[in-house]
Amino acid sequence: MWSVLDSNTKDRRPKTEDQPPRPKALVLYGYGLNCDYETQFALNLAGAEAVRVHTTDLLENPALLWDYHLLAVPGGFSWGDDHGAGVILALRLKLALGAALQEFIASGRLVIGICNGFQVLVNLGILPNLPGRAGARLTALIPNDCGNFRDAWVHLKAIPSNCVFTQGLDLLELPIRHGEGKFYADGPVLAELADRGQIVFKYATPSGKAALGRFPYNPNGALMDIAGICDPTGRVLGLMPHPEAHITATQHPNWTAAKEEWRRRGEPYPEPLGAGLAIFQNAVRYLQGPVD
Numbered sequence: 001m002w003s004v005l006d007s008n009t010k011d012r013r014p015k016t017e018d019q020p021p022r023p024k025a026l027v028l029y030g031y032g033l034n035c036d037y038e039t040q041f042a043l044n045l046a047g048a049e050a051v052r053v054h055t056t057d058l059l060e061n062p063a064l065l066w067d068y069h070l071l072a073v074p075g076g077f078s079w080g081d082d083h084g085a086g087v088i089l090a091l092r093l094k095l096a097l098g099a100a101l102q103e104f105i106a107s108g109r110l111v112i113g114i115c116n117g118f119q120v121l122v123n124l125g126i127l128p129n130l131p132g133r134a135g136a137r138l139t140a141l142i143p144n145d146c147g148n149f150r151d152a153w154v155h156l157k158a159i160p161s162n163c164v165f166t167q168g169l170d171l172l173e174l175p176i177r178h179g180e181g182k183f184y185a186d187g188p189v190l191a192e193l194a195d196r197g198q199i200v201f202k203y204a205t206p207s208g209k210a211a212l213g214r215f216p217y218n219p220n221g222a223l224m225d226i227a228g229i230c231d232p233t234g235r236v237l238g239l240m241p242h243p244e245a246h247i248t249a250t251q252h253p254n255w256t257a258a259k260e261e262w263r264r265r266g267e268p269y270p271e272p273l274g275a276g277l278a279i280f281q282n283a284v285r286y287l288q289g290p291v292d
Contacts, residue, residue: 023287025050026068028058031089033116034076035244042244043072046280047288055089059096069287070110071101073117075177075242085141085180086119094124101126102134110164110283111236115178118228118238127238128189128198129231139185139229141240145221149179153253154219154241156227157204161197162234164286165279171208172275173252174241176219181240183222183229190224201228201239243276 025048029036036052043050048070055078058064065071079088093101101124105111113121118141121127125135144150154176158169185193193199202225203211203218211217211225218225220240228239249255249272259269 020288022049023069025070027072030055032077035074038244039074042247047284073113075115090120090123113238121238142182150219151177155204156201163200163230165237166200175245181220183226243279246274246276
């Protein structure tokens with residue numbers, strides 16, 4: 001059985017059926033990225049071995065990337081979002097890494113960009129990475145239609161696709177924290193993303209029906225209610241909501257009410273896992289499993 005963990009990296013730990021190896025994840029931090037600890041914790045809880053790596057260390061030593069099986073670009077305000085959200089970090093990564101990110105993905109490894117990280121991947125052209133236009137900047141995340149920063153919880157509908165991160169997901173609730181989250185692209189690009197199955201998350205109502213652009217279900221005016229997309233391989237995910245901010249039940253604002261309902265039934269509160277953890281668990285399962 002061959003897996004991504006068998007590929008040419010420095011991680012050569014023995015593998016057993018009882019205890020599969022923990023894939024190594026690189027979580028960027030520094031220069032305004034501020035969700036790195038939460039993302040590292042979520043990946044570790046999901047079964048990875050996540051390490052926070054300062055952006056400068058990766059920029060000065062791009063070969064460091066190949067020591068890892070997953071790259072996570074977390075949320076925050078990299079370089080203060082000067083010149084546009086994620087623009088400067090994307091430019092720095094492009095200049096330092098060149099084609100290495102495309103090679104990283106082609107080797108079977110994974111990339112996830114959350115909020116500011118999504119903005120970075122879009123500016124890099126790693127997303128949507130459409131055939132024949134690899135690396136082209138075809139989409140954007142622009143200021144919210146409401147005109148201000150939104151900090152709220154939203155419902156997401158997972159759209160069936162080949163995306164590694166979203167397998168088995170349907171309706172989930174995650175928080176958003178952004179001022180530039182409106183997904184935008186020209187009509188032909190939007191149509192192609194839909195036809196290729198690269199739209200993986202859409203904003204929805206609490207019952208799972210389409211938001212249809214209605215505020216606050218669609219919190220930013222994203223075209224086609226798009227909250228997240230993947231690349232054609234399904235190994236790169238970008239999304240505006242924060243899965244690392246809902247990995248335990250107690251992170252949800254209504255958890256005390258839920259706990260009280262269990263108490264009144266005379267049953268112990270089970271403390272369920274948060275909806276966002278499944279995204280990271282899917283990544284770990286993929287990296288530990290066989291690759292066709």
